[in-house]
Amino acid sequence: MTRISIRLAALIGAAGLAATLAAPAHAGKTLDTIKQRGNINCGVSTGVAGFSAPDSQGQWSGLDADTCRALAAAVLGDAKKVNFVPLNAQQRFAALQSGEVDLLARNTTWTLTRDASLGFHFTTVTYYDGQGFLVPKKLKVTSAKQLKNAEICVQSGTTNEKNLADYFRAQNVKIKPVVFEGFEASFKAFFAGRCQAYTTDVSGLAGLRNKEAKNPDDYMIPDLISKEPLGPLVRRGDDEWFADVKWVIFALIEAEENGLTQANVDEQKANSKDPVVQRILGTSEDTGKLLGLDKEWALRAIKASGNYGEIFERNVGPKSVLKLPRGANNLWSKGGLVYAPPIR
């Protein structure tokens, strides 16, 4: 009998183990878990210049990285308390679903399928992007429509792959995609001459051209074929955390609108008589309480990363490697699309 009872015991043990594994990651209490853990697990890319890329010392920089830092400053009071988790395009959604990361700030396009069927909430748009092509100038291609029969390198698991098919089907033009799993493999093949064009979001193309090409002037970006609103996303089922992420980003945008910068925010807190500024910085009303945070949450976020405009300038703007114009990512009051609901 012993062997059978051992077997049964093992079976019961396995079942118990499976039960613990299958149990849902503590839903609804993300903020508590983060406070207890002492840092935020922020899912980022494996290295997309301007959005999230590690330098030689392992320091992450970029628009997405700065968003996570501002969030850590607001929530935990310390911008350094971010644990960056690099994820490739295939891993990213599973990592957020399983609770391995608290938010995904990984230049991810907001689409219906992702928002409605994967168990996520997109918080807000932090960068308005569009898909384009990188083409060697010597091919004399001035419009994407001229890419008939061309081989186009693209990374798998992106919205780019689908846009590519849609666009050329609508144009009734045949192309051959060459699909790579890794970002690095895909652009290396392109620069080796395997494809006549490379496609991804324009921000990504700018980074590639300026960082990876031997001579950036040999390449050009003809035209855009899609809209790609990029922004952080969180798991469903925790509305409090969803609100926190959303409002920290809104605070950064509001800060730009009201002239609050990394440099002047302390001085403004002490002297400003503007009721809007007072509300943002927590000198009049306690907006933090409504979010489960303290009074100075927005102040700390701005001090950590600067306002939205400063984050943009530093990471993707004309003075950065990407050299991208502000364009659609300017404030609504300056002809762009960036708009935050009021903090009140």
Next chain:
Amino acid sequence: MSVDASATRETSGPPRTRPPLFAWFFQTLLVLALVALIAWLVSNTLAHLRERGIRAGFDFLTQPAGFEIGESWLSYESSQPFWSAFLAGLANTVRVALPGIVLATLLGTVIGLGRLSRNFLLRSISTGCVELLRNVPLLVQLLMWYFALTELLPASNDAVHVAPGIFLSKSGLSFPWWEAGGFDWPMAGELNVIGGASVTPEFLAVWMGLSTYTAAFVAETVRAGIQSVSAGQLHAAMSMGLTPRQALRYIVMPQALRVIVPSITNQYLNLTKNSSLAVAVGYPDLVSVANTALNQTGRAFECIAVIMSVYLVLSLLTSVLMNRYNARVALRGAG
């Protein structure tokens, strides 16, 4: 029961056999418990997925896939449903695995015989090949083939005209192909070579990488198989006046095959499964297509399940075919 069994063994006499009813009872119980466990795991997973607002199920397979596949045997386009995309991916897997098996067998046999050659140079080269190929990871070899092909070949809009109608460039090898009552000849287009049929550098890299890597293992199997036949057999054959070639063909090989076939079957299975590494160099095999589908739909469980079951079926199929062949050579050897 283990205690009982060892006790009876010590007190000599035949081991006591378990009453069949007793055995049946516990085996049924175990099967029931297993089924219950699996059912519970599945329902638990589904319940949690639902709870977190994650859609599950295979219904997405009939939705339009929405992405293109670079090369395929089947006529596939992005408006077709996911299941035809999977099928196109599977066709690509078979398309590289079959030629891979053929080339690996040919190369492997030649290298394996070379290892046994009396010619020092031939023997050393064969040994060198085997050691080099089987000791470098396959993924590295695939990348090496791929980068060699894409770096060394001329640009796509500057293809070399190797022979009439045959072009070679970074876009691959283009050749004339029979289509609708006539040959379709490839031509140099503005961006790359158009028309005719072509194989891409991705295909070539995967095919060459898989074939040469597996050939090293096939070579070792062939060598071991031949060496397993006792030297006396060969001497006997020679003394009866057979030439070395005849002795190999009629005496050694039929006996060696009994040893070779089962383990070569494993190599064929490995080659088929290793073709899943094709995704690293951008060849659109089943795994590559399933990965894309997984990302477009977010149905991780379902897509992985498709990959698993397809490889399982492919491997079992290969096994069945090879076992049949093995039964034939084994019987002949025994007879």
